[in-house]
Amino acid sequence: MSDTHSNTAAYVRDTMIPQKAPPTGQVGAVRWLTENLFSGPVNTILTLLGVAAVYFLFVHLGPWFQNSIWNANSLAECREILDGASGACWGVIKDRWHQLLFGFYPQYTDPAIISALTGVDLATAKGWGDASVEAEKGFGVVFRYWRPSLTFILMVAALVPVLFDAIPRKALWFSAAFPFLAFWLLWGGSIWFPVFAMMGFAVGYIAFIALQRISSLAATVGAVLAPVIWWFFLAEPIGDAVASAIPISLVPIQSHDFGGFMISIIIGVTGIALSLPIGILLALGRQSDMPLVKWICVGFIEFIRGVPLITLLFTASLLLNYFLPPGTNFDIVLRVIIMVTLFAAAYMAEVIRGGFAALPRGQYEAADALGLDYWKSQRLILLPQVLKISIPGIVNTFIGLFKDTTLVVFIGILDPIGLSSAIRADSNWNGIFMELYAFIALCFFIFCFGMSRYSQYLEGKLKTDHH
Known part of the structure; x- marks a missing residue:
């Protein structure tokens, strides 16, 4: 090789190769x-x-779907319009949607409030129908069912501070007061009944603060006994006295008028809100070193998980009154809520226990090394991690609970499934079923899919192991 060639050859490329397009596949x-x-x-x-x-x-x-009929007042009219063709008769939804949503909840309740809002005097109108038509021009369904509609809107407003931390924490005060406000709006009666029921928790908090100087045990016992004494002995007479002096009330509505998706939301949301804290306490009790507490929690969890929900609902409907004093009027919806909550809490306890089992032992040792007592270590170190691990199981239990609310039809509460049977019993809609079940399935899907998407959002927000 010549010297000239050896001096001009380069061993390292000093220019980049032009980038080529990737293969089509x-x-x-x-x-x-x-x-x-x-x-x-x-x-x-x-x-x-x-x-x-x-x-x-x-x-x-x-x-x-393409041949859907919306403007029809009966199944026979739908078939006449279709003239032998295949098509969905959505006229039943247009005709009975209010029944599927609200059951037999009365329309146009509290005429005085309606007159103040709309200017329509229902008392002096020529006819109830004329007044309702005139008022509905501007208000629609919110006017006809203003109490359950307002309750649903307020429920969304109360859930936002709980679900999203971007909302100011002061809004949680409204979330705490919403259950009592919702009870008054839906069932009616005097406003002072839920007000004085809510004051029981304030009495328990005051007792806890006052007795904390003595001992933590005395403070805990006082926080439990003080509200019980208030509710059973003081709230009713004081509330009656205040109600007679300042009468603020809504037209009372009986529980047998509730139905449709309204009753499913009431039972589902209440059960979800109560089953999580009860399930956490049961999971902690199952892991307790105190034998009595552990045996009680284990016995409760295993018994509830070994019994079908429908059996508990029949117990709430038929047998519970035998264990109450004669003449006791225990609302059927309240009984169902209690049983559904206890049923979901037992399953929630096992989900939380699985989260504790997945937590590394070093986290317990770290809490002990910091010198924290039991409750502080649970609140600050262990429970936040356990709940994050258990999010999929928790939301799965919530979704199952919400769908299980359809079982209340077996004890005479007309949920959407029960109302669909009542609608099909009408001669106008006898023989229709696909459209009703498709509408009910869509509504349940919206709620359950929303819970699933929120759980995925929460998992991504709390994920700390990504790089």
């Missing part, structure tokens, strides 16, 4: 299809079966 939609739908023989077969199933549903259900 490695970019865009082709790559996505290859990786997700046709990555192997099994995946390819499943993809083709899925496409065939979607095509089958589209061919058979497409015309049914």
